[in-house]
Amino acid sequence: MADVTFKGNPMTLRGEELKVGDQAPDFTVLDTGLEPVSLSNYEGKKKLISVIPSIDTGVCSTQTKTFNEKAVDVDNTVVLTISNDLPFAQKRWSADEGLQNAITLSDHKDLSFGENYGVVMEELRLLARSVFILDEDNKVVYVEYVPEGTDHPNYDKAIEALQSM
Template sequence: MKITFAGNDVNLLGKEIKVSDKAPEFKATKNDLSVFDSKENEGNVVVYSVAPSLDTSVCALQAKRFNQEASKLENVKIVTITEDLPFAQARFCSNEGIENTIMVSDYKDREFGEKYGFLMEENKLLARGVVIVDKDGIVRYVQYVPEVTNEVDFDKALEEVKKLI
């Protein structure tokens, strides 16, 4: 799979996640610096909205759009995951009224990035994409955006979520 960042090829570390894989467990950091454990969401449909940094317009749009959609989806957990520090994420959420999604940072151990194959080797940021996991912990949809600076296909991702609820 070819991924570019601002037109330049990047290498993704870890194993590419695929539909029908068992979703790997991982830990990340919540905005209050507590540990986020992916096992917390077992039994729910989970959308991992993956982005490099909330300090960019495309990433901010992605976080805001999924936050907006989360209020319309029952029994679905939306987890936005970036490499931003938890303090920056908390500030972003406060400024933008993000209340319907779980915001976590992969900055510390980069478990998500490596276990799901989203960590860009060159800049240690996450590539952009979406991973949807069903109630049984099986990956049902994966979207790696070929050019990281472009938006995810929101409509397709939401269509896939609705099939699982």
């Protein structure tokens, strides 16, 4: 498993770590309307999955905005931001930031995404900051488990991997 800390404290990640070349596992999360959403909802699209601990923090907010801005021009791509925030908080954040078209999804109910992608920080019941890029057939083409949960991911490297598909 990836070694991850949060504010310098070691975290135990639940689930299996994904690697480039793996077939991405399915998951069920909730959208801001409290409707279940799974990987199959985005069938046939490239997916940049941006995973954050909480939308209401500076780094998470920046990560969400940055990936939505940088991936907007990549053909046939959807950006999914997944956290354990309640759908209501995600919806409020999107409205406050003027990003009504951003797709924010909540894993708070079942931890389906977090456990299937190996990002549940057991000690906090939050998702570890990470980035997954999947091709149209849900093959993993890029993975980053950010070592320190309060640090930013490598935006340029992730976008480069997305654009190179």
